[in-house]
Amino acid sequence: MIKRSKLFGNKTRVTFCLPKDAPDGPVSVVGTFNDWEPGLHELKDRRDGTRTVTVRLDPGHYRFRYLASDGVWLDDEHADAVGPHGSELLL
Numbered sequence: 001m002i003k004r005s006k007l008f009g010n011k012t013r014v015t016f017c018l019p020k021d022a023p024d025g026p027v028s029v030v031g032t033f034n035d036w037e038p039g040l041h042e043l044k045d046r047r048d049g050t051r052t053v054t055v056r057l058d059p060g061h062y063r064f065r066y067l068a069s070d071g072v073w074l075d076d077e078h079a080d081a082v083g084p085h086g087s088e089l090l091l
Contacts, residue, residue, distance in 0.1 A: 002078045002089070007056065012091045015054045016076070020045055023068040031064025031086070033057055038067050062089045
C-alpha cells in the first residue's frame, strides 16, 4: 500500500507499506528516486503488523519496486500503474 501526504512547498511524503511477514526478511524499496540502491530505504517493522518506510519526493514520475533479501522483486498493486519496468508513481 502507498500513502501520500502533501508537504509545505511542492514535496510529497510517500509511505511505502507491506505486511510484516510477506515476504520474509529485510525488504527495501528501490527506484528512480534512489538510483535503485538496495538498503537506502529499508522497510521497518511497525506495531500494527506492517513494515513501512517514508520518502520525501519532488513532483515527477517515478518507477520503483520492492526488493526482498533473497533477490525477489515485488511490484505494488496500489501504485498509479505497473509496467514492464515496475511500479509507477505520478506526483
